[in-house]
Amino acid sequence: MQRKKSKLTARESAVQMLSRRDHGEFELRQKLKLKEFEPSDIDQALEYCQGNGWVDDVRFAKSQIRQHVFKGHGKRRIQQELMLKQVSEQDIEQAFEQEPQDWFELAKETAHKKFKGKKAEDAKAYAKQVRFLQYRGFDFEQISYALSTFESEQE
Incomplete structure (x- = not known):
C-alpha cells in the first residue's frame, strides 16, 4: 500500500x-x-x-519524566527511554535536576501498588518482586527500601 x-x-x-x-x-x-x-x-x-521554542529536548525530557513517574517507573528506566529517543545525556541530566523525585518513595509506592504491601513468602516470590522493580527502573538500594516496608503475613 x-x-x-x-x-x-x-x-x-x-x-x-x-x-x-x-x-x-x-x-x-x-x-x-x-x-x-x-x-x-x-x-x-x-x-x-x-x-520559536516549540522543540526543546530538555522540556521534552521533563515531560517524559513526569509521565513515567506517574506510571511508577524509576530513574534508570526513564533514562533508557530518553536515550532511545536520542535525547542527549546533558539534556537528560538537566531535566532530572529540574524535575526532582524521591525515587525511594516512588519505588515503595510502586511496590505497594503491585504487591499490596505483602512480604514475599519465599525466595522465589522475593526474586519476582525484585525483578519487577528492576524492570520498572529502580536500583537495588531503592528496591531494598521498598520491600523492607512490607508487612509479614503473620503480623
Missing part, C-alpha cells in the same frame, strides 16, 4: 505534530522522514520550530 504524499510542507507538518503533543528533536525528525520530506526541508522545519 502506497502512502499518500502529504500536501502540507515539512514546517506545517512539524507544527501540526507539535500542536498535539511535545516531541523531541530526533522523534520529530523521524516522523518527518516517514512523511518523505527532503532532508533539507526537515532541517529547515526543525530550525523554525526550535527558533
